[in-house]
Amino acid sequence: MDAGQFDDAAYRPSAETAGSHSNFLDELYIAQRKTPRRVSRIPKLVLEAGRLVWQTSRLQTSAIMLAQVVIAGFAAVQVLLGGIAVRELLKVQDGISLSHLVLPLILLAVVSTAGGLTTQGSSQFGRLLGARVQRTVTGRVLDVAADVELITYDDSRFYDQLSRVLANVPTRPFSVVTCLAALVGGGAGVVALTVSLLVIQPVLVPILLIGGIPLWYLSRRGGRLEFDFAVSQTAAMRERDYMEMTLTRREDAAELRAYGTSAPLRRRWEDLYESFLVALRRQVRRRYALSAATGLASGAVTILTLLILIELIRRGSVGFAQAASAAVAIRLLSGRLQQLIGGLSTLFESALFLEDYDEFLARQSARSPQPDPVAGHESFRGLSVVDVSFRYPQADRDALDGVSLDLRPGEIVALVGENGSGKTTLAKIMAGLYEPSKGQVTLNGTVVRERDKVRDQVALVLQDFTHYALSAAENISFGRPEIQPDDERIRAAARNVGADEFLAQMPSGYGTRLSKVFKDGRELSLGQWQRVALARAFYRNAPIVVLDEPTAALDPRAEAHLYDSVRSVLAGRTVVLITHRLASVRGADRIVVLDQGRVAEQGTHGELMRSGGLYAELVSLQTNRHIGSVSRLEPAIAERSTT
Template identity: 45%
Template structure:
């Protein structure tokens, strides 16, 4: 199994790497190739259609320049007394047709770009979700991973399409520029180089703007995450009752307003800096444009350009200036998005270790013994291990319990046994073989884990149970057997639509369950998996004492010979286990049967009596074994 990747990325280091990437033609070509491959895979027909429309629009613009010149020439001939009415109407109609074609192309392009954008976004979401559901569970213990995920969701998902949009805009502007430029050269060769020079100030200012935008996105990621979280707390269904019970609405809104005001202040300063650069760049281009127009006036006065040619040149200058600005803006968009694409590429690379989980031979169908062999685990960003050299053994068909106070490392140990965390040291072994020798996906398929903080899916009762094994379509008989085994059948079958009832009031016809009923649904989910090893992490936390006792008393019968690891902080629940392991500060401090541990007068006996004292008189609690 690959080592856990916590997605740690130092923002300062990432910015430094981005700055070190020069805006060279080679880098531009790399970004273009990457983005075109993605867009081509998402919608090649739309992409080719957009390119064809760009070329058509470019030809229409060049034709408009020539049509304007022909119209002006015809008008001047009429003023001189000529009867060239046909020579006037033909270019006028041609100009009207070309203008209409340009407008139609623009409208069609907008709709096609929207559809292509959604297809690219869908493709990117597929890849991002593959990473978020495939990376090691330890990644979700790292705030750096969440920061990176937030950046990808906020910025990088749309950037591949923005690069392609920039490429399409560049292609269209280049094609239009060539057409209009050729028309302008036919009027006066001097005007074209002046206009090209006019785009340089915009290009120079855009280089700095792209860096500012990337730096701003990097520094604002934690702020945006907090804003998103505060929004969720104030709108979430689960949080609503506590917000009202404790009167938190005004306090939370004030926190939200403070975070949002901080962001708006930073955004305002950022946009002022970008606006200043943009103004300077466009002022430089405007100065060059004025010089170009002055040169045109000089040509008219010296007789180097006719009046009709001058009118067409003015139209061409305006069109060409727009196309040059579009060309350089496309370059800016590509380079600016490229900084985010580097971040996105690094994030998507996190999926590689996850793909290794399905590689390798399948794990055996069963085992005679499974256990943790001196395993340790340290969470990302923590200096102290959560589990220290713990050893736990389970033999086939046994019910083994792990007990300890909160924070003793019980759940972390369970996640290692389930193949969800890789031990920092030591190994999880099946019949003496390190499970890393097999495909981890096949190992997990033979384990059912029922967590205390299980997910309450807003789906039907049948789907909630059948999520225990999605390797094949659910069967009603199997779902009902699992529900009966977990004691959830009565609550489900009493609902209006039975197993088809959505277990959430978010949807019409939905019903909610009590905490204890939900707990039984979660346990049914584990039974449905029909796994060789069942791990129950505080499965009775929401059950009343009688239901808890019944659950554990029937556990052996329900498991039908399967191996079970039962985790609890309630010592009275697990006294009938074949073996009990006691954890403290991440270590296994003692183990044995209930009677052996009570006779040892160690930590188990002390904690058992402390808990018993809450229910029995002191003299009886002290004698209880």
């Protein structure tokens, strides 16, 4: 590994350290970032950033760069015109007409105005170009976040890096180009003003240039402090953002009020913010100390140069007009040196964040060609998981352990078991969302190498399905986002799950936005949302349909209707049904019972009841609980009837 390069995969905390691995990672990250890095790394990052900005808009990038050179030229011209104006002004004392002073003053005013207009134009062009670059950079981050393996979202380190990149990187590529523009402008200004000063008095130039060395060191140190501060605050910032989101989301508003949890969450947010402010005050003091040291060093160099200039005037080595020009040149050259050094410092700081960005982009997998979206389920001949095991990050045991299961065309398979038995994990592996830690998945008899092909064959409805704050039509057509939405298919999918009756009655029908967060939106009940999610699965028209607790929010009548219609509506498709309501799976062709990540037994309802195993025990528990509940209600119902 290169010096200073952080290997995110190198740290794998044990179960004992998993709870504190985030803080340890931050410390490790900062420690490695303080390691001297090879100089060759920064030019590569700068080149990549420059290429990104250039590709965004060649015209605007060229205009900004050219403007910096023009502004530097204007500064040099101002020095020369200022010297001429002073010289002509001195001639007035000798009785010469003021007419010779008019032209230099007019030219000086024109050049100053042109320089100001060029600066303002460059600033406004930069604002537009910066926004366009930010869109491109953020878009790439979103692409990676959407593309990484699902298991990545179970690792807090991914969230830390994602938050840090989104918070700090989108403006950095343009910042790099701005720095380059500043370097071009600063460099051109330094060259032009140095030449001007060499003509006036060469001895002054080395003092100003040598004085830039401490400025570079102090500025570079400030860039390092800023990056380290961002890294150290990532985890706390994420937690603070979570508190803000929870306190302001519509989905959480009811429970916050019902339980009165707003107050403790608000206090926790306050504590987190106070900790941030303590760290920020320390950071501000450090940056201010560096800025003050930079300013004092710059001021000391300027004062020293001016004192030398005064001594030269006293000795008669420099005339008054030359001295005036030299004073202006010294001030402008000092400013250009600070611009040059500040650009280098910001370039170094941006390079640190861009390396973080590069590491994040490296998470994106090579995308395989997307399967044909119109391929029907007629081509499906079977899916199997063979001796599959799976473990979540930082977990101390496998969620699945040596599971084998075949899915055949057209059959209904129920996955049942107690909480934590591995049902949903197995479903996600069969749906191509997780890569097994061990074992393999086969599709149509072929070992799966590209899980996108499996995903295309599966319509999945999870317990925590997504509520898109978009139109009803979009919520359903997202079942096949790669093809043009079909209004008739959308309505047919909704009718199959009983969603058409309430969606069609909305103010704009299927065009109604399903969220009150936005104007003219409407909110659905949880049961209605579940039907929309089911409609999305129907719209996908996949040969395998996985339903994870598909009726959890439905009333008994709607639940009975759904289960009664599954076989007819999904005729010819393979259905994987995950549920805790065992009365709903009696009609399944096969029931697979999971226990602690293993297949405990499988068979039809009758076979499993006769065997007297775990399934029979669970059915008995649910049946007795239901009977007990009904028996307790009967006296109350009878009493209510008599009154």
